[in-house]
Amino acid sequence: MGYPARLQFSAVSGFFQHDEEPEGPQFRATTTSNLGLLALKSHSRDEDVQKTEWEKFHDRLRQLNHDGVTKYKLFYVIRHGEGHHNVKEAQVGRSEWERHWARLDGDNTSIWLDAHLTDKGKQQALAISKFLDNSAAQTGMILPRTHYTSPLARCLETTRLAFSAAGAAEGVKVIVKENLRERLGVHTCDKRRSRTWIQENYASYEIEHGFTEHDELWKSDVRESLEDHVLRINRFLHDVFENDEEVVISLTIHSGAIRALYAAIDHRDVWVSPGAMVPVLIQAETV
Numbered sequence: 001m002g003y004p005a006r007l008q009f010s011a012v013s014g015f016f017q018h019d020e021e022p023e024g025p026q027f028r029a030t031t032t033s034n035l036g037l038l039a040l041k042s043h044s045r046d047e048d049v050q051k052t053e054w055e056k057f058h059d060r061l062r063q064l065n066h067d068g069v070t071k072y073k074l075f076y077v078i079r080h081g082e083g084h085h086n087v088k089e090a091q092v093g094r095s096e097w098e099r100h101w102a103r104l105d106g107d108n109t110s111i112w113l114d115a116h117l118t119d120k121g122k123q124q125a126l127a128i129s130k131f132l133d134n135s136a137a138q139t140g141m142i143l144p145r146t147h148y149t150s151p152l153a154r155c156l157e158t159t160r161l162a163f164s165a166a167g168a169a170e171g172v173k174v175i176v177k178e179n180l181r182e183r184l185g186v187h188t189c190d191k192r193r194s195r196t197w198i199q200e201n202y203a204s205y206e207i208e209h210g211f212t213e214h215d216e217l218w219k220s221d222v223r224e225s226l227e228d229h230v231l232r233i234n235r236f237l238h239d240v241f242e243n244d245e246e247v248v249i250s251l252t253i254h255s256g257a258i259r260a261l262y263a264a265i266d267h268r269d270v271w272v273s274p275g276a277m278v279p280v281l282i283q284a285e286t287v
Contacts, residue, residue, distance in 0.1 A: 006238065006242075006286065006287070007237070007238055007241055007242075007284045007285065007286060007287065008284070008285050008286075008287045009234070009237050009241075009264060009265045009282055009283070009284050010265050010266050010282070010283055010285075011262070011265040011266060011267035011280060011281065011282060012072065012281040012282065012283050014038070015037065015038055015040075015057065015279075015281055016035060016036045016037055016038060016278075016279045016280075016281070017032065017036030017038065018032075018035075018036050018270065018278045018279055018280070019267070019268065020268070021268070021270045022270070023268050023269040023270055023271075024269065024271065025271050027270070027271065028271050028272065028273040028276075029270050029271065029272045029273060029276055029278050030273050030276045031127075031128065031131055031276045031277045031278070034053065034054075034135070034139060034141075035076075035135075035141070035277070035278070035279045036279070037053050037054060037057060037279070038053075039053055040053065040056045040057060040060060051140075052139050052140040053139070054135075054139045054140040054141040054142070055140040058140075058142055058248075061074060061247060061281075062247075065247060069285075069286060070283050070284065070285050071241055071283065071284045072247065072281060072282070072283050072284075073240070073241065073246075073247050073248070073249055073281075073282055073284075074247065074248045074249070074279060074280075074281050074282075075249050075250070075251055075279070075280045075281075075282060076144055076248070076249070076250040076251070076277055076278075076279060077250075077251050077253065077258060077261070077272070077277065077278050077279070077280050078128065078158060078159075078162060078250060078251065078252045078253070078275075078276070078277045079253065079254065079255055079258060079272040079273065079274055079275065079276055080117070080121070080125075080150075080152075080154040080155045080157075080158040080252060080253070080254060080274065080275070081117045081118075081120070081121030081122060081123075081124035081125045081154065081157075081158050081161075081274055081275040082117065082118050082120045082121035082124060082274045082275060083112065083115035083116065083117055083118065083121055083154040083189065083274075084106075084110040084111065084112045084115045084116060084118055085102075085112035085115040085187075085189035086115075086118075086121075086274060087110070087118060088101055088107070088110065088112055089101070089102075102186065102187040102188070102189065103186060103187070103188065103220075104188065105188050112188065112189045113188045113189065113191060114152055114153045114154075114188075114189065114190075114191055114192055114193050115152075115153065115154055115189045116153050116154060116157065117153075117154050117157050117158065121154065121157075121158070121274065121275060122157070122161060123275075124158075124274060124275025124276075125157070125158040125160075125161035125162045125275060126161050126162075127275065128158075128161075128162040128275065128277050129161060129162050129163065129164055131277070132162070132163070142248050143248075144246065144248045144249050144250040145171055145172050145173070145246055145248070146172075146173055146175065146244055146246045146249050146250070147159055147163055147172070147173070147174045147175070147249075147250045147251075147252065148174075148175050148177050148180060148236075148240070148249065148250065148251050148252070149174060149175070149176055149177070149180065149205075149251070149252040149253075150176075150177070150180040150181050150182065150252065150253050150254060150257065151176045151177070151178060151180075151181065151192050151193075151198060151207075151211070152181060152182065152189075152190065152192050152254070153192075153193065155180075155252045155253060155254070156176070156198065156201070156202050156205070156252075158252050158275070159174055159250075159252040160202065162252070162277075163250070173206055174202075174204065174205045174206065175205070175206045175207075175208060176198060176202075176205050176206065176207045176208060176211065177208055177236060177239075178208065178211060178217070179232045179233065179235055179236040179239075180233075180236060180251065180252075180253050180257060181217070181232075181254070181257065182253075182254035182255075182256050182257055183223065183224045183226075183229050183254075183256040183257075183260075184217050184218055184219070184223070184224040184229075185218055185219045185220070185221075185222045185223040185224050186219075186220065186221065186222070186223045187223075190218065190254075191215055191218040192215045192218070193215075194213055194214055194215075195207060195211055195212065195213045195214075196213065226259075226260065226263065229256065229257070229260040230260045230263045230264045232260070233257065233260045233261050233264045234264050237264065237265075237282070237284070241284040255271065255272065255274075258271075258272050259271070261280075262280075265280070265282055267280065
């Protein structure tokens with residue numbers, strides 16, 4: 001599962017509060033006002049004092065990308081809203097979930113095979129939409145024009161609800177990427193539906209080349225290792241930095257995928273709440 005070492009990725013700290021939030025499961029990051037953007041020190045006497053902090057940040061981002069061969073992209077990282085599998089795990093506890101329930105398709109009250117959002121999860125996704133609309137109007141925060149999403153139902157649905165207004169803009173696209181999936185294997189909530197199902201239910205979404213009709217990656221008896229998950233995320237980052245010219249991008253992914261992303265870029269191991277959006281600035285250096 002290796003990948004040619006063309007680029008090396010790392011998190012760039014110092015711009016957002018999220019970069020210094022506590023690590024581990026005792027803390028869960030949430031969507032914060034202004035995404036926790038820190039005030040920038042002016043590098044020029046002539047800097048327009050009327051600019052918002054977001055406008056200043058985007059000026060800085062453009063300058064960083066103009067100055068050298070290192071590439072920088074800002075990712076709005078979204079953990080999908082609450083799914084039915086999250087509810088069941090909370091009911092039975094992590095240990096019992098891992099031992100028994102995660103291997104089943106559901107129980108007599110709900111199905112969590114490729115779990116859908118709960119009503120609460122849908123409201124969490126709609127809250128992101130409202131946050132984005134307000135932030136763009138009031139602070140000058142640039143909305144992403146490329147949205148990458150895991151092909152699992154809870155992420156597809158979160159993306160649709162979170163970007164329902166922004167997605168109508170010309171040139172905005174949603175791309176379904178296999179490499180953004182949650183940790184593969186054993187847990188039925190992480191087994192995806194068919195390509196045909198995705199096309200029929202999300203017709204406006206672009207499905208990446210090579211995406212198979214049926215899930216050929218999920219195995220009922222083998223759970224993907226963190227190391228392999230990190231390599232999979234690394235392949236995704238190579239793809240984006242080499243082929244997408246946008247510098248502000250959104251990802252709709254999973255708790256485990258976020259942790260794998262953070263491991264891939266040497267970011268603090270900050271856990272993210274369901275339905276939350278956090279900012280991550282990533283640089284790519286040629287090696």
